Amino acid sequence: MQIIILGAGQVGGTLAEDLVSEDNEITLVDTSRERLAELQNHLDLRTICGQASHPDILAKAGAENTDLLIAVTNSDETNMIACQIAWLLFKIPTKIARVRDPSFLRNRDLLFDKDTEGSLPVDVVISPEQVVTEHIFKLIRYPGALQVLDFANGLVRLVAVKAYYGGPLV
Structure with a gap:
């Protein structure tokens, strides 16, 4: 698969390695x-030095033949605009953007809805802060839980707990 990763920080570097x-x-x-x-020096990949949202840089990175764009720069705006350009100019089919600012996330349904004209063409929005907050909230809501996972759009919930010998679960 042809993948462009925008941003070589900790997240981008780890994604590239994986x-x-x-x-x-x-x-x-x-x-x-x-x-x-x-x-x-330690990974088999191409690198391009430049501004992630610039059309010429995306073209140089091979955007016209790319299957997936992952935008994880330190700037929400750069990540969102890069996805917009990737779609409008290069028709990259799948675009993932890290968005941290709560003001963008509060309007997520309008900003990133594929059925809303003028919305941003981001297929998957990643918000590390929101994921951590939701995880902590679930652990508080389910005392004693090690992990809480939702499936089927929240219709099914898996709660992982540790069962002790002689306890009520064993």
Whole structure:
């Protein structure tokens, strides 16, 4: 699979490492030559130094033949605009953006709804802060739970607990 990762920070670097190990063709875009060189020295990937949302940089990264774009720069705006450009100019089929600012997330249904004209063409929105908050909330709601997972759009919930010998669950 042809994948472009925008942002070579901790998340982008880890994604690149994991995806390269699964035999994907990765192009990593960042403004830090040093960070790109560091990653390129131990991973089999292409690197492009430049602004992630710039059309020429995306073209240089091979956007016209890319299956997946993952935008994880430090800027929500850059991530969202990069996805917009990736869709409008290059028709990249799947676009993932990290968005941290709660003001964007509060309007998530309008901003990222494929059926809403003028919305941003982001297929998957990742918000690390929101994921952590939801995880903590579920653990508080289910005291003693090790993990709480939702399936089928929240219709099914799996709660992991530790069962002790002689306890009520055993």
